[in-house]
Amino acid sequence: MHPAFSVVFFTTATGAGYGLLALLGVLGATGFIAPGFWLGLAGMALSLGLISAGLLSSTGHLGRPERAWRAFSQWRSSWLSREGVASVATFIPAGLFGLGWVVFGRLDGWVAAAGLLAAVGAIVTVCMTGMIYASLKPIAQWHSPYTLPGYLIFSGMSGIVLLNALLAGFGLGTNRLLAASILLTLLGWGWKLATWRHNDQLEIPTTANTATGLAGGTVRSLEWPHTEENYLLKEMGFRIARKHSAKLRLITQVLAFGLPILLLIAGFALPWPLEAVAAALAAISQFAGMLVERWLFFAEAKHTVTLYYGR
Amino acid sequence: MTCLPSHMDKRLGLVIDLDTCVGCQACVTACKEWNTGGHMAPLTDTDPYGGHVDGVWFNRVHSYEHTTEMGGRTVNFPRSCLHCETPACVTVCPTGASYKRASDGIVLIDESKCIGCKLCSWACPYGAREFDTDVGVMKKCTLCVDRIYNDNLAEGDRVPACVAACPTSARHFGDLGDPASAVSQLVAERGGVDLMPEMGYRPTNKYLPPRAHTQRAASVPAKALEPVKAEGGFLGWVDRMLSN
Ligand code: SF4
Numbered sequence A: 001m002h003p004a005f006s007v008v009f010f011t012t013a014t015g016a017g018y019g020l021l022a023l024l025g026v027l028g029a030t031g032f033i034a035p036g037f038w039l040g041l042a043g044m045a046l047s048l049g050l051i052s053a054g055l056l057s058s059t060g061h062l063g064r065p066e067r068a069w070r071a072f073s074q075w076r077s078s079w080l081s082r083e084g085v086a087s088v089a090t091f092i093p094a095g096l097f098g099l100g101w102v103v104f105g106r107l108d109g110w111v112a113a114a115g116l117l118a119a120v121g122a123i124v125t126v127c128m129t130g131m132i133y134a135s136l137k138p139i140a141q142w143h144s145p146y147t148l149p150g151y152l153i154f155s156g157m158s159g160i161v162l163l164n165a166l167l168a169g170f171g172l173g174t175n176r177l178l179a180a181s182i183l184l185t186l187l188g189w190g191w192k193l194a195t196w197r198h199n200d201q202l203e204i205p206t207t208a209n210t211a212t213g214l215a216g217g218t219v220r221s222l223e224w225p226h227t228e229e230n231y232l233l234k235e236m237g238f239r240i241a242r243k244h245s246a247k248l249r250l251i252t253q254v255l256a257f258g259l260p261i262l263l264l265i266a267g268f269a270l271p272w273p274l275e276a277v278a279a280a281l282a283a284i285s286q287f288a289g290m291l292v293e294r295w296l297f298f299a300e301a302k303h304t305v306t307l308y309y310g311r
Numbered sequence B: 001m002t003c004l005p006s007h008m009d010k011r012l013g014l015v016i017d018l019d020t021c022v023g024c025q026a027c028v029t030a031c032k033e034w035n036t037g038g039h040m041a042p043l044t045d046t047d048p049y050g051g052h053v054d055g056v057w058f059n060r061v062h063s064y065e066h067t068t069e070m071g072g073r074t075v076n077f078p079r080s081c082l083h084c085e086t087p088a089c090v091t092v093c094p095t096g097a098s099y100k101r102a103s104d105g106i107v108l109i110d111e112s113k114c115i116g117c118k119l120c121s122w123a124c125p126y127g128a129r130e131f132d133t134d135v136g137v138m139k140k141c142t143l144c145v146d147r148i149y150n151d152n153l154a155e156g157d158r159v160p161a162c163v164a165a166c167p168t169s170a171r172h173f174g175d176l177g178d179p180a181s182a183v184s185q186l187v188a189e190r191g192g193v194d195l196m197p198e199m200g201y202r203p204t205n206k207y208l209p210p211r212a213h214t215q216r217a218a219s220v221p222a223k224a225l226e227p228v229k230a231e232g233g234f235l236g237w238v239d240r241m242l243s244n
């Protein structure tokens, strides 16, 4: 599948933003984070900023963005529509939560309730995003039990590493948060390795034989219907060389998991403000690594239409 | 509404004979010609005379070499929307632009609602939907809704343009929901198949596999020709001279 930057950035940014929002909501509501004006402002700006930037970027992928409002109508059948509804609905409790925290300086009562609701909305929205991909049967690498948990794990992972950077920036970092960030990053790493392993061993029942209805033997493409690449090949026939994908998998592992873990471990020993610098670098490196991971998620996915072209 | 109809009065579709298709591309051009002025018009071409010709087509004909233990053969293979019974291209559409009609099972796009998110083209395993970069919306085969119900056409012409154009009658149009229809009987008789049945989209269109190879040579009823004899006279002399 063609890795369009708008979609790669969209899923990475909203994943991290919703992860952070959910953690702020839950930890704020349960008293693990004390209300403070600047912390609240920075936290809400970062999470809602990432979410909004991602959603805006996704409209860049549309042929007719001015009609985007229509996408809220088919939630009965469409995961994409459900994602749209959930993402917009989440802005309501998230906005109230931010208002209570930043303007009224409190994290109890209705503000706590709004925080918890925002967390639920964030998790639901990430699930909807995951299901858009997991539900697509023609793409075996996405139509897999690894896709939905992957989206949730990566969202939680990027969220907690961002939260760690945020709190460390305010000198509020804790060893518990560092440990949790490392654990979630390890979980993300393990999940990605397992997903790649699963995809590399996939046995796809759809072949050029079933695609053409010609039973038995081999079916070899002699001639395409057209001489140049068409929409189908540009959008769904994207191919990546094995050696490139091996390199990019390595880069993903270093940037998204390895380096952040080292920086987070260093955070146990470093004094403030170096601890905050390490935490921020961990978050930045992980975000960059997740962009590469998401690029590969598209580039390595093979659509059944490629079978008609002998690819 | 992108939920699928629970009941269809008819299941209109095509039956394509891979035995007789000669890959002449007549259906492709007839489709383009009709539809660039039809329901989903225009079928945009970009850079039509340049080095990167591209454009929207509803029907594309591939050629394959099918090799089995019986030998190899060339199979020409027209590919277009199969008007599936449970098509995810419709259910994934967030706007309601894609829909399947309960009256005849035809899968259509309402261009005025389409936001061009392209998700439906990802959801179609067969590559039947093509994005029009010029208009910013998705396009696909309409089974010539604007021909098959068109009172301005003579009754015999009320078939999809591809069917009307095919010089070898490799394309058949009819109601595949009615077991008594000519197309259903053709499918039963020739063992018509679904493409990618494992996807579970339950295509309406069926493909008739090429007939089995035969070991027998074609029998020719005409008598064998006499050998040419040139013994005497001028021609005989020429023959002898040239044979030396
Ligand atoms: S062939 Fe593709 S576009 Fe046509 S109905 Fe089936 S899934 Fe939809």
Ligand code: SF4
Pocket: B092, B093, B094, B095, B096, B097, B098, B109, B113, B114, B115, B116, B117, B118, B119, B120, B121, B137, B138
């Ligand atoms: S491209 Fe248009 S028809 Fe296809 S899913 Fe998106 S809105 Fe629906």
